[in-house]
Amino acid sequence: MYVCVCHAVTDRQIREAAAGGARTLKDLRRDLNVTRDCGRCASCARDCLAEACSRNASANETLCQAA
Numbered sequence: 212m213y214v215c216v217c218h219a220v221t222d223r224q225i226r227e228a229a230a231g232g233a234r235t236l237k238d239l240r241r242d243l244n245v246t247r248d249c250g251r252c253a254s255c256a257r258d259c260l261a262e263a264c265s266r267n268a269s270a271n272e273t274l275c276q277a278a
């Protein structure tokens with residue numbers, strides 16, 4: 212799904228950015244140009260990033276518990 216239409220950024224790209232260390236909207240702007248033009252994607256991008264970070268945290272906890 213496209214999150215940022217102006218820069219053709221998808222939710223998948225945001226999840227990948229989160230896996231690569233992106234934690235804030237500013238990180239997404241720097242890495243993917245999200246919110247750089249009209250800014251309408253800000254809310255959706257923030258939600259998508261929060262969800263991705265949450266999933267990554269849960270996955271890391273699972274890995275830590277397995278070790």
Ligand code: FES
Pocket residue numbers: 214215216217218245246247248249250251252253
């Ligand atoms: S939709 Fe992202 S800057 Fe316009």
